[in-house]
Amino acid sequence: MSDAPQEEKIQRLLHELAEDRQDTPDDRPLTVDELRYIMAELSVLPTAVPSEAMTQALIENLRPHVPEPRFRSTMEAERASIAGRLVSLVAAIQPQVSALGRQFWLATALLYVAVGVAGWMYAQSYTPYSVGPFIMFALPLLAVVGVGFAFRGTQSGYWEAERAAPIDPATLAIARFTVVTAYAIALATVITLALGVFRLELHLGALMLSWLAPLLLLASITLFLSVRWNGMIGSSAGFALWSVFLIMHSRQVRFDLLALPGEDFWLAGKIILFALTVLLWLVGVPWMRRGLATWRLEVG
Amino acid sequence: MLLEVEGLSKLYGRHWAIRDVDLTIRPGLFSVVGPNGAGKTTLFRMLAGILAPSRGRIMFNGRDIARQATVYRDRIGYKPQNIDVYTNETVAAGLEYFARLKHIPPRLIPQRIDWALDTFHLTEIANRPLTQLSKGERQRFFLAQALLADPDILILDEPTTGLDSIGRIELIRLLNRWSIERIVIVSTHIIADVKPFDGRMLVLRDGQVCACSTPSLLAQRAVDKVWELQLPADAAQAIADIQKQYTVTAFQPLEPNQSTNGMSSGVVIRLISDRPPHPAAKPVPPTLEEGYLVSLM
Numbered sequence: 001m002s003d004a005p006q007e008e009k010i011q012r013l014l015h016e017l018a019e020d021r022q023d024t025p026d027d028r029p030l031t032v033d034e035l036r037y038i039m040a041e042l043s044v045l046p047t048a049v050p051s052e053a054m055t056q057a058l059i060e061n062l063r064p065h066v067p068e069p070r071f072r073s074t075m076e077a078e079r080a081s082i083a084g085r086l087v088s089l090v091a092a093i094q095p096q097v098s099a100l101g102r103q104f105w106l107a108t109a110l111l112y113v114a115v116g117v118a119g120w121m122y123a124q125s126y127t128p129y130s131v132g133p134f135i136m137f138a139l140p141l142l143a144v145v146g147v148g149f150a151f152r153g154t155q156s157g158y159w160e161a162e163r164a165a166p167i168d169p170a171t172l173a174i175a176r177f178t179v180v181t182a183y184a185i186a187l188a189t190v191i192t193l194a195l196g197v198f199r200l201e202l203h204l205g206a207l208m209l210s211w212l213a214p215l216l217l218l219a220s221i222t223l224f225l226s227v228r229w230n231g232m233i234g235s236s237a238g239f240a241l242w243s244v245f246l247i248m249h250s251r252q253v254r255f256d257l258l259a260l261p262g263e264d265f266w267l268a269g270k271i272i273l274f275a276l277t278v279l280l281w282l283v284g285v286p287w288m289r290r291g292l293a294t295w296r297l298e299v300g
Numbered sequence: 301m302l303l304e305v306e307g308l309s310k311l312y313g314r315h316w317a318i319r320d321v322d323l324t325i326r327p328g329l330f331s332v333v334g335p336n337g338a339g340k341t342t343l344f345r346m347l348a349g350i351l352a353p354s355r356g357r358i359m360f361n362g363r364d365i366a367r368q369a370t371v372y373r374d375r376i377g378y379k380p381q382n383i384d385v386y387t388n389e390t391v392a393a394g395l396e397y398f399a400r401l402k403h404i405p406p407r408l409i410p411q412r413i414d415w416a417l418d419t420f421h422l423t424e425i426a427n428r429p430l431t432q433l434s435k436g437e438r439q440r441f442f443l444a445q446a447l448l449a450d451p452d453i454l455i456l457d458e459p460t461t462g463l464d465s466i467g468r469i470e471l472i473r474l475l476n477r478w479s480i481e482r483i484v485i486v487s488t489h490i491i492a493d494v495k496p497f498d499g500r501m502l503v504l505r506d507g508q509v510c511a512c513s514t515p516s517l518l519a520q521r522a523v524d525k526v527w528e529l530q531l532p533a534d535a536a537q538a539i540a541d542i543q544k545q546y547t548v549t550a551f552q553p554l555e556p557n558q559s560t561n562g563m564s565s566g567v568v569i570r571l572i573s574d575r576p577p578h579p580a581a582k583p584v585p586p587t588l589e590e591g592y593l594v595s596l597m
Contacts (some may be wrong), residue, residue, distance in 0.1 A: 153386025164378035
């Protein structure tokens with residue numbers, strides 16, 4: 001900013017003083033009183049008010065140097081306004097629906113439809129009764145495939161980044177499992193009901209219980225092994241256990257866990273499968289947590 | 301804001317990946333360098349709260365992060381070294397997923413994703429599936445997700461790998477700016493990557509701290525240990541002996557105006573040695589790389 005008006009006024013005051021003394025401004029130094037007079041006059045010197053354009057230009061020049069407000073402050077203010085923020089399994093479930101991608105949901109649905117069509121054709125070729133064992137044996141396997149696929153990336157950097165999010169990693173895994181398994185159960189129910197239209201000659205509830213019990217056990221085993229190691233190991237273990245159950249069923253052993261409705265040990269077999277699932281979760285969750293905290297991911 | 305590491309150790313089988321590391325990290329840039337297998341990634345995973353230490357602890361603002369895991373992870377942004385993806389989501393959908401995982405309020409998600417896409421030049425590939433991205437593009441995606449919730453602590457494991465020159469410069473500029481108010485921890489095994497960073501440097505080797513200081517102080521470690529030697533090009537045996545005995549840091553043809561002993565052609569060798577390696581060798585000011593090498597010795 002220029003000091004021109006001030007300089008001008010000083011010169012004018014000096015000339016006025018010189019005129020009073022009848023000499024020229026440069027002839028002698030000012031007296032203390034004269035200096036006081038000049039100071040008093042200068043203190044009331046009107047300051048030029050900058051124009052609006054000048055003020056605006058100054059603001060624009062300074063703007064790049066002003067730190068931007070942090071997004072975190074905005075985010076935290078907004079979070080605080082959301083009553084009772086849910087950091088729970090329910091809150092963790094919702095993002096999992098998008099995490100698995102549209103293709104996953106579509107492919108899974110198509111797979112179930114394919115099994116349903118195969119079941120219907122099977123029933124046409126043999127007897128309506130034979131479709132019951134067919135879907136009972138096929139549906140749990142589809143759930144194993146789904147869970148194994150959902151956890152196929154537990155050795156990837158993407159999973160590592162997911163684990164560094166505020167949601168507890170075990171909760172994240174259980175949330176994903178819940179979404180995938182619930183979808184599998186929903187599709188399996190639709191297939192069972194659809195085939196029921198073609199006279200299964202089996203009680204629908206009993207049939208659904210027959211596939212639900214092994215499905216939950218096998219899917220849970222797949223979850224724990226997939227998270228601890230990877231999806232391939234998890235689904236392989238699920239398949240292997242299912243094969244053991246099938247062999248036991250085909251050999252008609254006394255404790256056949258896959259006994260069909262009406263056969264000996266049917267209800268007891270299903271109760272044992274549910275009990276095993278509960279036991280597995282009691283042991284599996286702490287084991288999975290320990291694995292998540294100590295896991296070693298090979299780096300490339 | 302203060303991050304303190306006390307006696308941090310990680311044992312894999314019988315191998316100590318990290319052993320007795322003590323650190324105090326304040327806002328600013330903190331770089332971790334070391335050769336492959338030095339334990340950088342293990343250290344970063346523990347700093348990110350996704351790997352439990354075998355011994356020791358990490359304190360954030362005076363509290364053990366193990367006792368406030370989700371609260372601590374809410375304050376960090378982490379980019380792993382491994383940038384493999386398993387989902388076929390698009391870039392924008394992937395960022396939205398991470399925004400939800402990081403509890404960004406739904407109303408703010410679109411604007412934050414736009415910011416991330418713009419900052420990391422991902423706008424043009426926003427609708428491309430993650431599995432179809434190049435390594436550099438994936439690197440930018442992983443950086444974007446790390447910065448999405450504007451974390452107080454940024455933990456970036458090898459953030460410059462796979463980026464082109466412009467991408468590296470932009471990232472360095474961004475990190476320098478971010479480090480004013482935040483703790484930014486970056487790792488690399490390429491010393492040139494951290495040269496432009498201000499702040500402190502940690503040198504790791506076999507899971508242990510070799511040095512922790514500023515880049516200029518690290519370079520000072522090699523003072524009086526770096527020598528330059530001019531040899532005629534036909535002194536093949538002498539050159540071979542020097543390469544065998546010493547850590548050679550530069551080896552280049554002698555420029556005509558560089559000769560100090562009237563040689564018209566020859567080679568200039570820079571090497572590290574506690575004593576003069578040759579009567580004709582002259583001590584020269586060390587570079588950061590040479591300071592790093594001396595601290596590893």
